[in-house]
Amino acid sequence: MLVLDGKIASHAIKESLKTQVASIVQSGKRAPHLAAILVGNNGASETYVASKVKNCAEIGFESTLIRLEANVTEAVLLATIEELNNNDLIDGILVQLPLPKHISEQKVIEAINPHKDVDGFHPTSAGKLVQGLPTFIPATPYGIVLMLEHFNITTKGKHAVIIGRSNIVGRPMSILLSSNSPFGNCTVTICHSHTPNLKDICLQGDILVAALGRPEFVTADMVKDGAVVIDVGITRVEDASAKKGFRIKGDVAYNEVALKASAITPVPGGVGLMTIAGLLKNTLQAYLSNE
Ligand code: GUN
Numbered sequence: 001m002l003v004l005d006g007k008i009a010s011h012a013i014k015e016s017l018k019t020q021v022a023s024i025v026q027s028g029k030r031a032p033h034l035a036a037i038l039v040g041n042n043g044a045s046e047t048y049v050a051s052k053v054k055n056c057a058e059i060g061f062e063s064t065l066i067r068l069e070a071n072v073t074e075a076v077l078l079a080t081i082e083e084l085n086n087n088d089l090i091d092g093i094l095v096q097l098p099l100p101k102h103i104s105e106q107k108v109i110e111a112i113n114p115h116k117d118v119d120g121f122h123p124t125s126a127g128k129l130v131q132g133l134p135t136f137i138p139a140t141p142y143g144i145v146l147m148l149e150h151f152n153i154t155t156k157g158k159h160a161v162i163i164g165r166s167n168i169v170g171r172p173m174s175i176l177l178s179s180n181s182p183f184g185n186c187t188v189t190i191c192h193s194h195t196p197n198l199k200d201i202c203l204q205g206d207i208l209v210a211a212l213g214r215p216e217f218v219t220a221d222m223v224k225d226g227a228v229v230i231d232v233g234i235t236r237v238e239d240a241s242a243k244k245g246f247r248i249k250g251d252v253a254y255n256e257v258a259l260k261a262s263a264i265t266p267v268p269g270g271v272g273l274m275t276i277a278g279l280l281k282n283t284l285q286a287y288l289s290n291e
Pocket residue numbers: 094095096097098119139140168275
């Protein structure tokens with residue numbers, strides 16, 4: 001059984017990005033610049049954004065973190081995005097989700113200039129992805145593909161079963177795995193909360209992607225022998241014995257599923273790190289195409 005170690009795969013990608021940025025800067029040009037907007041103080045979002053900013057610094061990107069209060073108006077957030085859209089020194093913009101209930105996430109996503117849409121959530125980016133055109137691929141599915149590539153896991157002809165149909169993970173993942181590309185050519189089934197016989201369908205998956213956000217939902221009896229199991233879940237579960245008062249749990253019951261899988265991503269240390277690698281690659285792409 002192969003552990004798909006996100007530390008190893010993301011390190012390799014970051015080293016390559018670091019070299020590319022160093023040569024850009026050496027040639028006298030500015031470094032790529034990512035702007036991240038964080039609204040409120042959701043603990044998990046704080047951690048993710050801090051990690052994105054830290055990773056930018058590690059590879060030589062500039063980054064700007066804009067923090068807005070939880071009660072900021074939608075109009076102020078949209079105006080902040082517009083300023084970043086108009087700033088030629090900013091290459092990529094991301095607004096960390098989820099947003100407070102009084103703000104329309106869709107409006108916010110659509111306010112970002114598609115040329116700076118490094119999360120790949122804008123309908124223009126999503127539409128291009130569906131049509132197989134070059135675009136920003138949402139960071140998590142992109143990171144998963146990069147992970148498969150790093151560990152030489154082939155996808156052609158395999159049956160991929162995806163649990164979860166979100167615009168951030170499940171749906172774009174299904175597009176990528178079914179696309180006519182080196183990391184596609186799968187037969188894809190998307191499962192969701194209304195799927196009957198979920199277990200039977202999961203058992204058919206040569207590749208099983210769990211992206212539903214329910215800790216340890218996927219158990220060994222749902223997994224085909226020799227399957228490649230990709231765990232996208234990152235849920236904080238209260239645990240008084242842990243230093244921070246919680247533990248991070250994936251969507252897969254790792255210990256029992258690892259005994260059946262041919263390859264599996266750990267949580268933490270798996271897909272989460274690859275999401276950042278995907279975001280960094282998108283930011284460099286934005287920089288290069290906006291030059
Ligand atoms: N919330 C959960 N995942 C993501 C992501 O990939 N990007 C943003 N902006 N917010 C998220």
